[in-house]
Amino acid sequence: xxxxxxxxxxxxxxxxxxLCQRLCALGAQxxxxxxxxxxxxxxxxxxxxxxxxxxxxxxLEGKGRSEDDFAFMRDERNWYNVHLVEQPNGDFGDVxxxxxxxxxxxxNYLKQLQTSTDSTLAAIAAKAIKEVTYHLRHSSQWVIRxxxxxxxxxxxxxxxINHIWRFTPELFMADELDQRLQAQGIGVDLAAVxxxxxxxxNSVLSxxxxxxxxxxxxxxxxxxxxxxxxxxxxxxxxxxLPRAMPGCQW
Amino acid sequence: MSSTxxxxxxxxxxxxxxxxxxxxxxxxxxDAEMALQNARDLYTRRKEGVSIxxxxxxxxxxxxxxxxxxxxxxxxxxxxxxxxFYELPDAVKHM
Numbered sequence: 001x002x003x004x005x006x007x008x009x010x011x012x013x014x015x016x017x018x019l020c021q022r023l024c025a026l027g028a029q030x031x032x033x034x035x036x037x038x039x040x041x042x043x044x045x046x047x048x049x050x051x052x053x054x055x056x057x058x059x060l061e062g063k064g065r066s067e068d069d070f071a072f073m074r075d076e077r078n079w080y081n082v083h084l085v086e087q088p089n090g091d092f093g094d095v096x097x098x099x100x101x102x103x104x105x106x107x108n109y110l111k112q113l114q115t116s117t118d119s120t121l122a123a124i125a126a127k128a129i130k131e132v133t134y135h136l137r138h139s140s141q142w143v144i145r146x147x148x149x150x151x152x153x154x155x156x157x158x159x160x161i162n163h164i165w166r167f168t169p170e171l172f173m174a175d176e177l178d179q180r181l182q183a184q185g186i187g188v189d190l191a192a193v194x195x196x197x198x199x200x201x202n203s204v205l206s207x208x209x210x211x212x213x214x215x216x217x218x219x220x221x222x223x224x225x226x227x228x229x230x231x232x233x234x235x236x237x238x239x240x241l242p243r244a245m246p247g248c249q250w
Numbered sequence: 251m252s253s254t255x256x257x258x259x260x261x262x263x264x265x266x267x268x269x270x271x272x273x274x275x276x277x278x279x280x281d282a283e284m285a286l287q288n289a290r291d292l293y294t295r296r297k298e299g300v301s302i303x304x305x306x307x308x309x310x311x312x313x314x315x316x317x318x319x320x321x322x323x324x325x326x327x328x329x330x331x332x333x334x335f336y337e338l339p340d341a342v343k344h345m
Contacts (some may be wrong), residue, residue, distance in 0.1 A: 034277050034288035041291050141283050
């Protein structure tokens with residue numbers, strides 16, 4: 001088995017799965033019925049992407065693990081998502097801020113992955129790009145709407161961006177595994193993704209009359225399995241049923 | 251945010267095979283772009299369409315139901331207006 005590739009695939013699957021779970025929790029909690037559905041739609045898109053990636057990881061591993069095994073039977077230290085996606089929902093501004101910085105990364109990550117020499121990853125990316133293009137459109141419009149809205153919405157959107165900011169650098173931290181896969185033409189060039197991300201962030205924040213926060217105290221370690229205090233609770237909620245009733249179907 | 255603060259929009263969807271946009275329903279939204287996105291999320295979930303129009307409900311001028319008789323009944327006895335009385339040339343499409 002190509003262990004590097006396996007790990008690379010699981011990391012991204014975990015990003016999608018954990019953010020999916022966060023958005024999932026907003027079902028019936030949106031500010032309007034229509035927004036409720038929009039968030040659930042994005043959640044389902046991410047679930048579909050996670051499933052495709054877990055399936056691929058399972059094939060690479062060759063031990064017959066199912067998607068559910070990946071999602072429900074791993075403990076915290078065996079999850080490799082970035083801290084960003086596990087951060088709590090907070091208020092609607094926090095949800096949108098987290099989504100926006102992630103989407104702006106995700107779309108450019110996928111655009112590069114689409115040209116991967118690994119044909120499965122390239123195909124998964126090509127399908128996901130259409131979904132994530134819409135996610136970014138939705139989240140960036142909300143950042144602009146709230147940032148350039150009332151005094152109160154501006155204040156809260158800026159606060160949300162400030163709060164989420166220290167979780168953004170981890171998206172671009174290339175470790176040795178990333179470098180090896182990039183050299184093989186399989187993985188993406190995170191420095192290039194960063195440049196595109198900067199362009200989107202700067203243009204949307206400026207249109208939203210928001211200030212880009214300074215880079216301070218970046219969170220890291222998620223991709224090695226070291227998580228924030230919120231991760232355990234998220235997994236407990238997500239995994240309790242399949243663990244209490246293994247193999248349960250409904 | 252309460253529903254009263256978001257305006258109502260009427261949604262029109264053009265299906266894959268259709269040439270016209272048909273009224274699909276309505277959505278709440280604070281602005282046009284949001285209305286378009288909400289309409290996409292609500293009314294094209296099952297590949298219903300290839301094009302969306304949204305129109306503020308307030309921009310629609312509707313006829314009064316009480317005027318039904320005066321507006322529509324006079325057409326009752328004018329069956330000669332129906333195209334069944336005419337040969338349709340082959341060149342005419344989409345009828």
